[in-house]
Amino acid sequence: MLNLYEREGVIFAEGTLGQGRKVFVYWVDGMLIDTGAEKMQESLIPFYKKYGFDRVVLTHNHEDHTGTAAWIEEHLQKTIFVHPNGVALCRLPGDYPRYRQQTWGGRKAFSPLPLPEIVHSRHQTWKVIYTPGHASDHTAFYNEATGQLFSGDLFVSPKTKVMMATESVPMIMDSLKKLLATDFRSLYCSHAGYFPNGRDMLQAKLKNLESLAEATIDLAQKGFSALEIRDRLLPGAYPIIAFSEREWDSLHVIESILQDSQFNQGGRA
Secondary structure, three states: OEEEEEEOOEEEEEEEOHHHOEEEEEEEOOEEEOOOOHHHHHHHHHHHHHHOOOEEEOOOOOHHHHOOHHHHHHHHOOEEEEOHHHHHHHOOOOOOOHHHHHHHOOOOOOOOEEOOOEEEOOOOEEEEEEOOOOOOOOEEEEEOOOOEEEEEOOOOOOOOOOEEOOOOHHHHHHHHHHHHOOOOOEEEEOOOEEEOOHHHHHHHHHHHHHHHHHHHHHHHHOOOOHHHHHHHHOOOOOHHHHHOOOOEEHHHHHHHHHHHHOOOOOOOO
16 A cells, blocks of 8 residues: 655655555655665556656665665666665665565665765755664765755654664664754654654654663663663563564663673763
8 A cells, every 4th residue: 555645845655564564765856765665566666657766865775665676776777876885785685584574575686886975866965874773774864955854764763662683772872963963854754754843853762762771771780681671661562572583672772772881881972
């Protein structure tokens, strides 16, 4: 299912997949930001043909953001860009756990080019901001003239309760600070959609993560284990933990904070 609508000159292609999971593909000024999941491909092809675009920029390599990139490359011959850390990953077929294939589909190999520091759509200029934490190649796109920010998966929700084993709370915090140092106003998230008060949303997420990190380090200094800290601070039995066979887990949130604190005694500035 694909819903189309527009905000601030941006065309939204909103897909809803299993268990109500939303994925957004954005068209802005003749540029496509992400390509959605493979399971959206049949619905996205008419969208691609109707609106047309000159190039594709990817926020990162994950399959729910790159699932139709191979089709675009083969059938539309458009240039696709991703952060240099993601180029080699995208040139191989996606290798994902079964639950991710069931949710999003697969991801065929394609051959993107490395993102430069600045990208140009038809009439606008976008600053490419490296924002690791969710993925090693994660990138945001900021338009200084319009105040628009496309944040990929860096935001998703103001409160982090579970995360993937490869994610890092401290790195996400640093990336949020990097974005908040710009003058953006509106936020376009790849899973939560559009926020006209985008700055408030990112500030809320950063504040929540800072509070969680402080509490985690405090409990660790008092002798609590990571599991005990998880049970105190993030006690919910979230369905995705079992569904993902613990690739997503609230324990990963706590462990990423503790791993970083070993190198930054006394917490992060």
